[in-house]
Amino acid sequence: MITSMTGFGKAVLELPEKKITIEIRSLNSKTLDLNTRFPSFYREKELEIRNIISEKIQRGKVDFSMMVELNPAARNQKVNADLIKSYIQEFKNITPTVTDGELLPVVMRLPDVISYTQDDLGEDEWNQIRATIITAIDALNEFRLDEGKVLEKYITSNLTNILDLLTQVVPFEIERITTIKERFAKRLEEVKVEIDQNRFEQELIFYLEKLDITEEKVRLKNHCEYFLKELEGNESNGKKLGFISQEIGREINTLGSKSNHSEMQKIVVQMKDELEKIKEQTLNIL
Structure with missing residues (x-):
């Protein structure tokens, strides 16, 4: 389960002498970046309002606004x-x-x-306003959860695509080794020199070991599966998912540097494209 940092929540409080509308909007941010707007009459409660928001909204660029419409008869x-x-x-x-x-x-x-003057802010009125603020925050968090479900579906699709592309590497991996052997043999025939066949085989094995991508494939598969497992967890941790995506990127880059095959390089480019989509969406995860 993941939660998006993008959301909107609204709640309205109807009092005999006024109507109070609370709106909260949030976008992605590395930390909690809170901006508040409310009438000066409620300025004394600013710190408490900020504490309520920071307690229930962990991260994001948050805009909080309180709009008050006074009843003319009560002014x-x-x-x-x-x-x-x-x-x-x-x-x-x-x-x-x-x-x-x-x-x-x-x-x-x-x-x-x-x-226009108002009576001092009473405890009963503040308690009602406080409850309305919490209602708006709950609406915002519900919105974020719904957005998170959309993100989860999108990212899961991208990860599945990477894993599918990884299976497409195998045929070219085998073909690549055969091609390299044939190319070396052909070059040796062209120079027409006698070689130690055992030494040639040793050098060829040493060279192919440098191009071996078995470990990279295993690690890439494990990182993708770990990412999917975290998506299904009970907590949303966008920073952790960001770290995992970096590890996925490292393995994909190593595959590209070791590929030595045009078709494999094309597959790596497609993997990178899918990963960039994941990274973009991960930035918006709480």
């Missing part, structure tokens, strides 16, 4: 009379002929002319 409105008079006087200094009645509609649209 405590205050008109700043002194500021209104000051605005009007400033305008009249510029255009003395304009009356106060003409200026008032314009002034009332200016900043801070009307302010």
Whole structure:
């Protein structure tokens, strides 16, 4: 089971005097990169909100937003009379002929002319908000699990393709050895020199041992199977899967350097293509 770092969660809290909407979005990141946006009225709870998120969301670039819509009937409105008079006087200094009645509609649209106050944040309200935040996080994590299932299916397909390609190497591996022997024998015939047949066989064996890919095939198969086993595990560990994919890459590169056969090299290129797709998706695993 794997979990994606990409997700979205939302929860809404309806109170008599306000409507609070919590939204959480996440993308892939090496660590928890948290960005929060909420009204200044709830600033005192910022540390607690961050602790809640960091406890339930291990990694990812996370955007948390809290939007509050106040019920107009519940707003405590205050008109700043002194500021209104000051605005009007400033305008009249510029255009003395304009009356106060003409200026008032314009002034009332200016900043801070009307302010809204709220009662202090109560414990009961905060408990409800806290529960709503957790609900949004749970929705985000559920989304991440669903995305993880898609990733798992995609990566499993890529790994299966690598294992299938590995079986296609075998015929060319045998053919390659025969070709090398024939090429060496032909070159020796061309130079027309007498050779020690036993020494020739020893040197040929030594050369072929350097090109032997048995260990690489075994390790590559084991790494792929280990990767598949981790995908089916109970925990999601994107970093560990990233390390395994690096080991897979090393074995594929060694196969390519030892191939000495055009068809085998083509297969190695296809393996690398499948591995790059795996690495790209692994970056998004929690």
